[in-house]
Amino acid sequence: MPLLLLLAVLQDKPLPKVEILERTAAPMMVSEAPWEDMCLSWCTVLRVGKQWHLWYESFDQKYKLDSDGYLCYARSKDGVKWERPRLGLVEYGGNRDNNILISGPAQGGIAGSNVFIDEQADPSERFKIVFIRHVNGQWPVFGGTSPDGIHWKLHEKPLYGKNSDTQIACFRDGSLYRLYVRTWSSGLYQGTRLVGYSESPTFGNFADAANILKPDAQDPKDLHFYNSAASKLRDDLYVLFPSGFTTGDDVSRVHFAVSRNGKDFERPVRGPVLDLGKGFDSQGLYVGPGAVPGDKPGTWWFYYVGTRVKHGDNVPGKAKKDGGYGRFLLKVTEN
Secondary structure, eight states: OOOOEEOOETEEEEEOOHHHHHHHSSSEEEEGGGGSSSEEEEEEEEEEETTTEEEEEEETTOSSSSSEEEEEEEEESSSSSOOOOOOOOSOOOBBBBBBEEEHHHHOOOOOEEEEEEEETGGGGGOOEEEEOBTTTTTTEEEEEEEESSSEEEOOOSSOOSSSOOOOOEEEEETTTEEEEEEEEBTTTTTTTTEEEEEESSSSSOOOOOOEEEEOTTTSOOTTTEOOOEEEEEETTTEEOOOEEEETTTTEEEEEOOESSSOOEEEEESSSOOOOSSSSTEEEEEEEOSSEOOSSOOOOOOOEEESSSGGGOSSTTTTTBBBBBEEEEEEEEEOO
């Protein structure tokens, strides 16, 4: 059954009706390559013309830290059936016969990435990426640019120097770059995980983030907002699909928030809008940032990674070829 979210009024303006439809029952892509031997992780999907592009992270059994991941690439003609092209860019296992774009171990670390298209940029920097790497006990946000989404030039200086130990979300919105990060309620790695927000007129020099989404008295006491999956649908409508991580059962379910201006968010419903499945997504769900327009007006595809191991068990030995990618269709109807 589709999930119907009745959104009444936000910021003195009536909101449209929002439905979640066509959730994936089986994964469209699962771990199969040696560099994916532990798990698949964070993802971003974009459609450019008739071509669908998937940037995703993977880990092998050599994992010690989140920086040890690999940024990989897949493509599709329909957004459902994906292929891993042989790119020849990065050596793994003694050869370059793989779809790896960036090696975390070789490049100083890459994790929590999000790729987006900057339509106002020079063609050589049209594709942009934000990601985190481990530096002196924290996870600052770095960036990079590319003309094609395949060949990347990574920045040496952080875009955002504070800690943000989760998947980042970033996009160009008019004259601003909007950046969504993780903050903590009681200091570094202390208290509750929150969603933070910063903005900048340039792709860099982001100021300290303001907290824009946090659990409250109506939520379970052990709820954390793990990531943001921040996405712009149109000029007056922004959404978050944060994973609600509950420490008691050690799993993550997807929640929902909405905004008219991209920084003041409200939650029209409580509890998960995407709950655990029965297979590849039975222990955790994490939506990727970015909304891919559907074939019909007022619809957008969102992609997510599902896991069948609990949060604390996502380590070598306990996680073996874990993770898969699913999607759902968001339908927005004006009242």
